[in-house]
Amino acid sequence: MIRFEHVTKRYAERGDALRDVSFTLEPGEMAFLTGHSGAGKSTLLRLIGLLERPTRGRLSVAGQDLGALGRRQIPLHRRRVGMIFQDHRLLPDRNVFDNVSLPLLAAGMHPRELGKRVRAALDQVGLLRLEHALPTSLSSGEQQRVGIARAVVARPPVILADEPTGNLDPALSREIFHLFERFHQVGVSLLIATHDLELIATQGHRTLRLHQGRLVADSGNW
Numbered sequence: 605m606i607r608f609e610h611v612t613k614r615y616a617e618r619g620d621a622l623r624d625v626s627f628t629l630e631p632g633e634m635a636f637l638t639g640h641s642g643a644g645k646s647t648l649l650r651l652i653g654l655l656e657r658p659t660r661g662r663l664s665v666a667g668q669d670l671g672a673l674g675r676r677q678i679p680l681h682r683r684r685v686g687m688i689f690q691d692h693r694l695l696p697d698r699n700v701f702d703n704v705s706l707p708l709l710a711a712g713m714h715p716r717e718l719g720k721r722v723r724a725a726l727d728q729v730g731l732l733r734l735e736h737a738l739p740t741s742l743s744s745g746e747q748q749r750v751g752i753a754r755a756v757v758a759r760p761p762v763i764l765a766d767e768p769t770g771n772l773d774p775a776l777s778r779e780i781f782h783l784f785e786r787f788h789q790v791g792v793s794l795l796i797a798t799h800d801l802e803l804i805a806t807q808g809h810r811t812l813r814l815h816q817g818r819l820v821a822d823s824g825n826w
Protein backbone atom coordinates (compact mmCIF):
# COMPACT_ATOMS: atom_id res chain seq x y z
CA MET A 605 0.00 0.00 0.00
CA ILE A 606 2.89 2.33 0.86
CA ARG A 607 6.30 1.75 -0.71
CA PHE A 608 9.47 3.74 -0.07
CA GLU A 609 12.42 3.00 -2.36
CA HIS A 610 15.69 4.66 -1.36
CA VAL A 611 13.94 7.86 -0.33
CA THR A 612 16.03 10.81 0.82
CA LYS A 613 14.66 14.17 1.93
CA ARG A 614 17.13 17.02 2.27
CA TYR A 615 16.33 20.43 3.70
CA ALA A 616 18.83 22.92 2.30
CA GLU A 617 19.63 24.50 5.63
CA ARG A 618 19.47 21.34 7.82
CA GLY A 619 20.89 18.48 5.75
CA ASP A 620 19.17 15.11 5.35
CA ALA A 621 15.97 14.63 7.37
CA LEU A 622 15.57 11.17 5.78
CA ARG A 623 18.36 9.10 4.25
CA ASP A 624 17.92 6.24 1.82
CA VAL A 625 14.74 4.91 3.46
CA SER A 626 13.14 1.78 1.96
CA PHE A 627 10.20 -0.22 3.30
CA THR A 628 6.78 -1.50 2.25
CA LEU A 629 3.58 -1.30 4.27
CA GLU A 630 1.12 -3.90 2.97
CA PRO A 631 -2.58 -3.14 2.42
CA GLY A 632 -4.41 -3.41 5.75
CA GLU A 633 -1.20 -3.41 7.78
CA MET A 634 -0.87 -1.36 10.97
CA ALA A 635 2.61 -0.23 12.01
CA PHE A 636 4.25 2.17 14.43
CA LEU A 637 6.97 4.63 13.49
CA THR A 638 9.31 5.54 16.29
CA GLY A 639 12.66 7.23 16.95
CA HIS A 640 14.16 10.19 18.81
CA SER A 641 12.97 13.77 18.40
CA GLY A 642 14.22 14.99 15.03
CA ALA A 643 14.70 11.42 13.69
CA GLY A 644 12.49 12.17 10.68
CA LYS A 645 9.12 10.69 11.64
CA SER A 646 7.00 13.72 10.71
CA THR A 647 8.99 14.21 7.52
CA LEU A 648 8.28 10.61 6.47
CA LEU A 649 4.53 11.06 7.07
CA ARG A 650 4.49 14.42 5.26
CA LEU A 651 6.04 12.77 2.19
CA ILE A 652 3.25 10.17 2.10
CA GLY A 653 0.60 12.92 2.41
CA LEU A 654 2.36 14.93 -0.33
CA LEU A 655 2.87 17.85 2.03
CA GLU A 656 6.50 17.51 0.92
CA ARG A 657 8.33 15.92 -2.01
CA PRO A 658 11.37 13.62 -1.70
CA THR A 659 14.77 14.89 -2.81
CA ARG A 660 15.70 11.44 -4.16
CA GLY A 661 14.09 8.02 -4.43
CA ARG A 662 10.65 6.75 -5.27
CA LEU A 663 7.52 6.68 -3.20
CA SER A 664 4.21 5.09 -4.11
CA VAL A 665 0.81 4.78 -2.41
CA ALA A 666 -1.73 2.18 -3.60
CA GLY A 667 0.42 1.53 -6.67
CA GLN A 668 0.49 5.21 -7.63
CA ASP A 669 3.98 6.70 -8.05
CA LEU A 670 3.67 10.01 -6.18
CA GLY A 671 6.42 11.53 -8.30
CA ALA A 672 4.08 11.25 -11.29
CA LEU A 673 1.33 13.29 -9.61
CA GLY A 674 1.10 16.95 -10.57
CA ARG A 675 -0.11 19.73 -8.32
CA ARG A 676 -3.71 19.44 -9.51
CA GLN A 677 -3.86 15.78 -8.49
CA ILE A 678 -2.73 16.46 -4.91
CA PRO A 679 -6.24 17.11 -3.46
CA LEU A 680 -7.45 13.75 -4.80
CA HIS A 681 -4.41 12.03 -3.29
CA ARG A 682 -5.04 13.70 0.08
CA ARG A 683 -8.55 12.27 0.17
CA ARG A 684 -7.02 8.79 -0.02
CA VAL A 685 -4.71 9.52 2.91
CA GLY A 686 -6.32 10.58 6.21
CA MET A 687 -3.91 12.57 8.40
CA ILE A 688 -4.13 12.98 12.18
CA PHE A 689 -1.93 15.49 14.00
CA GLN A 690 -0.97 15.86 17.65
CA ASP A 691 -2.26 19.43 17.74
CA HIS A 692 -5.58 18.46 16.08
CA ARG A 693 -5.54 21.41 13.62
CA LEU A 694 -9.27 22.06 13.96
CA LEU A 695 -10.84 25.33 12.81
CA PRO A 696 -11.71 27.09 16.10
CA ASP A 697 -14.64 29.10 14.70
CA ARG A 698 -16.40 26.10 13.10
CA ASN A 699 -18.37 23.55 15.07
CA VAL A 700 -17.54 19.84 15.25
CA PHE A 701 -19.86 18.91 12.36
CA ASP A 702 -18.35 21.56 10.06
CA ASN A 703 -14.79 20.57 10.94
CA VAL A 704 -15.44 16.92 10.15
CA SER A 705 -17.28 17.74 6.92
CA LEU A 706 -14.35 19.66 5.38
CA PRO A 707 -12.83 16.77 3.36
CA LEU A 708 -16.27 15.91 1.92
CA LEU A 709 -17.03 19.53 1.04
CA ALA A 710 -13.69 19.66 -0.76
CA ALA A 711 -14.80 16.56 -2.69
CA GLY A 712 -18.07 18.28 -3.69
CA MET A 713 -20.35 15.78 -1.94
CA HIS A 714 -24.13 16.35 -1.92
CA PRO A 715 -25.29 17.81 1.46
CA ARG A 716 -27.65 14.92 2.27
CA GLU A 717 -24.99 12.26 1.75
CA LEU A 718 -22.47 14.51 3.50
CA GLY A 719 -24.65 14.75 6.63
CA LYS A 720 -24.96 10.97 6.81
CA ARG A 721 -21.25 10.41 6.40
CA VAL A 722 -20.25 13.05 8.96
CA ARG A 723 -22.63 11.63 11.56
CA ALA A 724 -21.40 8.10 10.88
CA ALA A 725 -17.80 9.26 11.45
CA LEU A 726 -18.78 11.10 14.65
CA ASP A 727 -20.62 8.02 15.84
CA GLN A 728 -17.50 5.90 15.27
CA VAL A 729 -15.48 8.12 17.61
CA GLY A 730 -18.34 8.45 20.11
CA LEU A 731 -18.98 12.17 19.59
CA LEU A 732 -22.36 12.32 17.89
CA ARG A 733 -23.86 14.30 20.78
CA LEU A 734 -21.24 17.05 20.35
CA GLU A 735 -21.79 17.86 16.68
CA HIS A 736 -22.84 21.47 17.42
CA ALA A 737 -20.03 22.20 19.89
CA LEU A 738 -17.08 24.45 19.09
CA PRO A 739 -13.65 22.77 19.35
CA THR A 740 -12.52 25.18 22.10
CA SER A 741 -15.28 23.88 24.40
CA LEU A 742 -13.97 20.29 24.12
CA SER A 743 -11.37 18.40 26.14
CA SER A 744 -8.08 17.50 24.50
CA GLY A 745 -9.16 13.87 24.06
CA GLU A 746 -12.45 14.97 22.45
CA GLN A 747 -10.62 17.34 20.10
CA GLN A 748 -8.32 14.51 19.10
CA ARG A 749 -11.34 12.32 18.32
CA VAL A 750 -12.81 15.12 16.15
CA GLY A 751 -9.49 15.15 14.29
CA ILE A 752 -9.77 11.39 13.82
CA ALA A 753 -13.37 11.65 12.55
CA ARG A 754 -12.21 14.28 10.03
CA ALA A 755 -9.37 11.99 8.91
CA VAL A 756 -11.65 8.98 8.34
CA VAL A 757 -14.81 10.67 7.02
CA ALA A 758 -13.80 10.29 3.37
CA ARG A 759 -13.07 6.59 4.10
CA PRO A 760 -9.41 6.70 3.06
CA PRO A 761 -7.59 3.38 2.62
CA VAL A 762 -4.57 4.87 4.44
CA ILE A 763 -4.44 6.69 7.80
CA LEU A 764 -1.33 8.47 9.05
CA ALA A 765 -1.09 9.73 12.62
CA ASP A 766 1.68 12.00 13.96
CA GLU A 767 1.98 11.66 17.76
CA PRO A 768 -1.79 11.24 18.10
CA THR A 769 -1.62 10.66 21.85
CA GLY A 770 1.16 13.11 22.70
CA ASN A 771 -0.98 15.27 24.98
CA LEU A 772 -3.28 12.59 26.35
CA ASP A 773 -3.19 10.62 29.61
CA PRO A 774 -2.66 6.82 29.43
CA ALA A 775 -6.37 5.95 29.58
CA LEU A 776 -7.24 8.33 26.73
CA SER A 777 -4.24 7.10 24.74
CA ARG A 778 -5.52 3.54 24.99
CA GLU A 779 -8.95 4.70 23.84
CA ILE A 780 -7.42 6.32 20.75
CA PHE A 781 -5.44 3.16 20.00
CA HIS A 782 -8.58 1.06 20.29
CA LEU A 783 -10.09 3.29 17.62
CA PHE A 784 -7.07 2.69 15.39
CA GLU A 785 -7.43 -1.05 15.99
CA ARG A 786 -11.02 -0.85 14.78
CA PHE A 787 -9.95 0.87 11.54
CA HIS A 788 -7.23 -1.75 11.17
CA GLN A 789 -9.83 -4.52 11.55
CA VAL A 790 -11.86 -3.16 8.63
CA GLY A 791 -8.82 -3.20 6.36
CA VAL A 792 -7.41 0.33 6.59
CA SER A 793 -3.59 0.67 6.45
CA LEU A 794 -2.23 2.70 9.38
CA LEU A 795 1.16 4.23 10.10
CA ILE A 796 1.38 5.83 13.54
CA ALA A 797 4.35 7.94 14.66
CA THR A 798 4.71 7.85 18.43
CA HIS A 799 7.13 8.13 21.34
CA ASP A 800 4.82 6.00 23.47
CA LEU A 801 7.03 2.91 23.75
CA GLU A 802 4.91 1.36 26.47
CA LEU A 803 1.85 1.40 24.26
CA ILE A 804 3.82 0.01 21.30
CA ALA A 805 5.01 -2.87 23.48
CA THR A 806 1.47 -3.82 24.46
CA GLN A 807 0.16 -3.68 20.89
CA GLY A 808 2.41 -6.23 19.19
CA HIS A 809 2.36 -4.49 15.80
CA ARG A 810 5.24 -3.98 13.42
CA THR A 811 7.54 -1.13 14.48
CA LEU A 812 9.77 0.90 12.18
CA ARG A 813 12.50 2.83 13.98
CA LEU A 814 14.26 5.87 12.56
CA HIS A 815 17.58 7.19 13.84
CA GLN A 816 18.99 10.39 12.37
CA GLY A 817 16.93 9.94 9.23
CA ARG A 818 17.84 6.30 8.64
CA LEU A 819 15.54 3.33 9.06
CA VAL A 820 17.56 1.34 11.61
CA ALA A 821 15.05 -1.30 12.72
CA ASP A 822 11.95 -2.91 11.29
CA SER A 823 10.33 -5.51 13.53
CA GLY A 824 8.33 -6.70 10.50
CA ASN A 825 11.54 -8.07 9.01
CA TRP A 826 12.85 -9.92 12.04
Ligand SMILES: Nc1ncnc2c1ncn2[C@@H]1O[C@H](COP(=O)(O)OP(=O)(O)OP(=O)(O)O)[C@@H](O)[C@H]1O
Nearest residue numbers: 615618620621639640641642643644645646647648
Ligand atom coordinates in the same frame (compact mmCIF):
# COMPACT_ATOMS: atom_id res chain seq x y z
N1 LIG B 1 10.43 22.34 6.99
C1 LIG B 1 11.66 22.06 7.45
N2 LIG B 1 12.71 22.82 7.09
C2 LIG B 1 13.95 22.52 7.52
N3 LIG B 1 14.24 21.47 8.30
C3 LIG B 1 13.23 20.68 8.68
C4 LIG B 1 11.89 20.92 8.29
N4 LIG B 1 11.10 19.95 8.83
C5 LIG B 1 11.92 19.15 9.54
N5 LIG B 1 13.19 19.58 9.45
C6 LIG B 1 14.37 18.93 10.06
O1 LIG B 1 14.36 17.57 9.68
C7 LIG B 1 14.75 16.72 10.76
C8 LIG B 1 13.64 15.71 11.05
O2 LIG B 1 12.50 16.40 11.60
P1 LIG B 1 11.10 15.68 11.88
O3 LIG B 1 10.16 16.73 12.32
O4 LIG B 1 10.74 14.87 10.70
O5 LIG B 1 11.49 14.71 13.10
P2 LIG B 1 10.54 13.92 14.11
O6 LIG B 1 11.15 12.57 14.25
O7 LIG B 1 9.12 14.00 13.65
O8 LIG B 1 10.73 14.75 15.45
P3 LIG B 1 9.67 15.00 16.66
O9 LIG B 1 9.52 13.67 17.34
O10 LIG B 1 10.40 15.99 17.52
O11 LIG B 1 8.43 15.54 16.06
C9 LIG B 1 15.05 17.66 11.93
O12 LIG B 1 16.45 17.93 11.92
C10 LIG B 1 14.30 18.92 11.57
O13 LIG B 1 14.91 20.05 12.13
